[in-house]
Amino acid sequence: xxxxxxxQQIIAGNDNAFRYLVAKHQRLVLHVVGRIVKQxxxxxxxxxxxxxxxxxxxxxxxxxxRLSTWIATIAYNTSISHIRRYERVSELPExxxxxxxxxxxxxxxxxxxVEKGEAKKILLEMIEKLPVxxxxxxxxxxxxxxxxxxxEEITGMPEGTIKSYLSRARKLLKEKLEKRIELExxxxxxxxxxx
Amino acid sequence: xxxDDKNIRIDNLLDETLKTPPGFLLSENFxxxxxxxxxxxxxxxxxxxxxxxxxxxxxxxxAIFILMAxxxxxxxxxxWQTFALNNQSWIIGLNIIGLFVLFADRVLLRFFFFxxxxxxxx
Numbered sequence: 001x002x003x004x005x006x007x008q009q010i011i012a013g014n015d016n017a018f019r020y021l022v023a024k025h026q027r028l029v030l031h032v033v034g035r036i037v038k039q040x041x042x043x044x045x046x047x048x049x050x051x052x053x054x055x056x057x058x059x060x061x062x063x064x065x066r067l068s069t070w071i072a073t074i075a076y077n078t079s080i081s082h083i084r085r086y087e088r089v090s091e092l093p094e095x096x097x098x099x100x101x102x103x104x105x106x107x108x109x110x111x112x113x114v115e116k117g118e119a120k121k122i123l124l125e126m127i128e129k130l131p132v133x134x135x136x137x138x139x140x141x142x143x144x145x146x147x148x149x150x151x152e153e154i155t156g157m158p159e160g161t162i163k164s165y166l167s168r169a170r171k172l173l174k175e176k177l178e179k180r181i182e183l184e185x186x187x188x189x190x191x192x193x194x195x
Numbered sequence: 196x197x198x199d200d201k202n203i204r205i206d207n208l209l210d211e212t213l214k215t216p217p218g219f220l221l222s223e224n225f226x227x228x229x230x231x232x233x234x235x236x237x238x239x240x241x242x243x244x245x246x247x248x249x250x251x252x253x254x255x256x257x258a259i260f261i262l263m264a265x266x267x268x269x270x271x272x273x274x275w276q277t278f279a280l281n282n283q284s285w286i287i288g289l290n291i292i293g294l295f296v297l298f299a300d301r302v303l304l305r306f307f308f309f310x311x312x313x314x315x316x317x
């Protein structure tokens with residue numbers, strides 16, 4: 001069933017079609033909402049709100065973009081509205097470096113004996129500490145594999161800004177990771193050596 | 196050389212991590228729950244829409260009947276007005292009851308039966 005047929009079925013009141021749509025896109029919505037909204041206890045409610053909006057606005061979907069792009073746009077806007085209401089949107093604070101380095105000292109202690117999985121865990125924690133714009137573009141581009149054009153459509157950011165956020169986020173993560181390696185004098189990339 | 200190697204390894208790790216789903220979780224029956232809520236919302240809106248269609252139809256029929264009475268039977272406007280003013284509490288009360296019966300019949304009872312039947316199925 002393609003997107004247009006699915007939309008028609010849902011508008012006609014077929015709840016199985018809607019269940020299918022939710023099951024198909026819940027991972028995408030969860031990733032977008034989860035990366036933007038810090039309070040994890042709110043994530044499920046916001047995901048529900050996103051699908052409510054999708055259902056209500058489905059009649060307006062013209063098929064000019066992929067359905068997943070359209071749903072991601074709703075998820076992004078809903079999450080941003082939520083953090084504007086309940087959290088302060090971080091505008092790339094100056095202490096972003098410190099925040100990335102601070103980490104959890106317990107985790108870092110453990111990193112002395114890290115293996116591949118732990119290195120990933122540390123990096124994932126670092127990603128969560130990045131400013132919201134960085135987290136968003138990283139998630140959309142790398143995790144959900146949207147193109148620059150689609151990320152632009154979803155977030156409303158110009159393509160140049162997206163590219164710059166992506167490269168800056170990557171650079172930042174890389175620098176911090178290198179610093180940590182130096183700091184701990186450990187080789188957390190042992191598993192990557194043979195790649 | 197060693198630095199390049201390290202760089203490549205960090206890049207590999209970064210690429211892999213960025214493609215790793217974060218550990219966020221939704222409840223197991225999330226799709227089921229959302230679809231069920233949507234279904235209820237869809238049905239409710241459908242019933243309310245039908246209620247307004249009925250209401251508009253009934254109001255239209257009454258309006259046409261009143262107009263016909265004035266134009267064809269040449270009813271006395273003053274008499275009707277006096278009658279309405281003298282019995283306004285009755286007229287308002289009957290209208291409210293009528294509205295409630297229509298709403299209960301077209302929306303509340305149907306929605307109740309819908310939910311009951313879903314509950315039975317589940």
